[in-house]
């Protein structure tokens with residue numbers, strides 16, 4: 673088995689007693705997996721990602737990140753491998769400026785300041801936000817904060833990337849750049865998102881959740897082209913596929929014409 677992997681076995685989790693959020697969730701994620709995590713609002717996507725980085729530890733079952741069990745004693749070890757982008761940027765960013773936030777993880781590893789600076793500049797460049805370098809976080813827009821959040825994980829050169837709604841609030845050009853960044857990342861990534869077009873562009877595998885359970889785990893192309901499966905689970909075909917469906921409808925005007933205009937042949 674490869675060095676970089678995540679194993680989740682039969683986990684169940686509740687924030688409050690009496691209300692189970694995740695039930696019997698199991699999957700194996702390998703080094704070269706790119707996984708889209710999809711499902712309607714409230715099905716448990718963010719909760720699952722949070723468990724993988726140990727933000728809630730009172731789960732039942734087993735979670736192992738690169739063979740390390742996720743528990744209180746191993747948190748720093750687990751988190752040094754995983755770059756995790758929160759759904760809510762305000763939960764992620766806690767320093768005053770973009771530079772300080774992006775420098776935090778490499779500094780925390782004890783890297784020399786010239787290496788820290790190099791990594792920050794690189795992360796700013798990759799995300800295209802050099803102009804935000806010294807801007808105060810609290811003065812940033814939602815999209816700007818999202819880009820800084822993404823940069824904070826790039827500077828730590830993680831083995832595994834977990835991103836929760838990374839394209840939310842991004843304009844089309846920044847979203848396209850995010851897709852480029854994700855596709856250039858060579859190891860395991862898991863991306864929770866309602867942006868199914870982005871999932872289609874970045875993830876070969878998709879896990880579909882409903883009501884705290886995994887109900888489908890398979891090839892993204894198959895799952896994201898299954899209109900009935902998606903609609904039964906509160907989702908829709910990706911926009912690029914809806915375009916294909918619309919085109920097929922437009923290709924039937926003769927029939928509409930015959931009935932609607934009385935121009936029978």
Ligand SMILES: Nc1ncnc2c1ncn2[C@@H]1O[C@H](COP(=O)(O)OP(=O)(O)OP(=O)(O)O)[C@@H](O)[C@H]1O
Pocket residue numbers: 687688693711712713714715716717718719720759
């Ligand atoms: N801190 C918390 N305390 C109690 N319940 C919570 C907490 N965080 C989330 N929940 C509940 O857990 C369930 C799953 O939430 P979660 O955020 O994992 O869903 P999600 O699939 O990420 O949804 P979305 O698509 O809206 O981001 C929801 O019913 C939510 O209300």
Ligand SMILES: [Mg+2]
Pocket residue numbers: 717718719759836864
């Ligand atoms: Mg969520």
